[in-house]
Amino acid sequence: MxxxxxxxxxxxxxxxxxxxxxxxxxxxxxxxxxxxxxxxxxxxxxxxxxxxxxxxxxxxFSMPQIVQTLKSMDGSQKFRLLLSDGEQIEMVLMPEEKKLTLCVSSQIGCARDCSFCATGKMKLHRNLYPHEIVQQFLLASRETTERITNLVFMGMGEPLDNLENVLSALKLIQDERALAFSPRRTTISTCGIVPGIYALADSGVKVKLAVSLNSARNSIRDKLMPVNRKYPLSVLKKALLYFQKKNPFRITLEYILISGVNMEDEDLKALRQFSGDLSCKINFIPFNTLPFLPYLSPGEEELKSFLLKARGALPQTITLRRSRGIDIQGACGQLVVESNKISLRGAV
Ligand code: SF4
Missing domain, CATH: 1.10.150.530 (DNA polymerase; domain 1)
Known part of the structure; x- marks a missing residue:
């Protein structure tokens, strides 16, 4: 071959x-x-x-085939790609004011089984090769007349579980002779793979790091994200402090807001304690109810009152990010999961 x-x-x-x-x-x-x-x-x-x-x-020179394109009312476009071995992945283009963000996949499926995630329900099929990550960028660039301004590894898979290939792809993506894409506009999002955070910090490759935190209480995070049982919050925090020393960019803590799960005063208190000495910003994302997952989106009133309290309790910059492409199976992995008709009954 x-x-x-x-x-x-x-x-x-x-x-x-x-x-x-x-x-x-x-x-x-x-x-x-x-x-x-x-x-x-x-x-x-x-x-x-x-x-x-x-x-x-x-x-x-062959490229993956785009087998499905869905366009959202909010301008986002979701693409389902068919790879040479018959596996499928997703990538999403999300326009927002002057930005055009490309969200790429790093694995087919994912082994981490976060309880709120469609991709996790697929389990891990395999890692993507470096060229399959670069190809997503190339194909997406060809699908749009605008310049891609931001790149996020927030599609299918846990990038730090495929770090070697992600780093090889990033070297090409950032190389002046290839895609010359800016490190400060590139974000890797992790569920909290501690050895991967140390390895990324030591790799010499500069990127922004986002951590999908979702709770700063071990008892809740254990249930939402099984990875927390292996790398609990204190261990994760130490790794983030190390990363912060080695990398010039501010860390982002991503926090999906799930009604009745992680939006109590207690949760804010724990978040304040966890994030106090980190140079970070906090991104709240209201959960979108999915048919095959047991969680509920917060109501508008609940959300407003939580954000008001959060602004009073947390010293960091806080942003609220609405999920994009809700009308086009916007959750990561949802398109491939549904097109494969994977049975998710056991998951709920
Ligand atoms: S949220 Fe990320 S790490 Fe967790 S199961 Fe989904 S793809 Fe994997």
């Missing part, structure tokens, strides 16, 4: 081509792929025909 061209670092490509072609040819090739988003060597018109056929025999 040929190696995918979209996982090859520019220096590897130059080294490979140097025996046959002058150095500027590899720059031309990179420009076709990463700037012009042309994925067929026969259409790279300033390359000699011999090089075009050499390239197609040396590398795999």
């Amino acid at each position: 040929l190696n995918s061209i979209y996982g090859i670092m520019p220096e590897q490509l130059s080294a490979f081509l140097s025996s046959e072609y002058p150095a500027y040819r590899s720059q031309q090739l990179l420009k076709w792929i990463y700037e012009k988003k042309v994925f067929d060597p026969s259409k790279m018109t300033d390359l000699p025909a011999t090089m075009q056929s050499y390239l197609s025999q040396a590398f795999d």
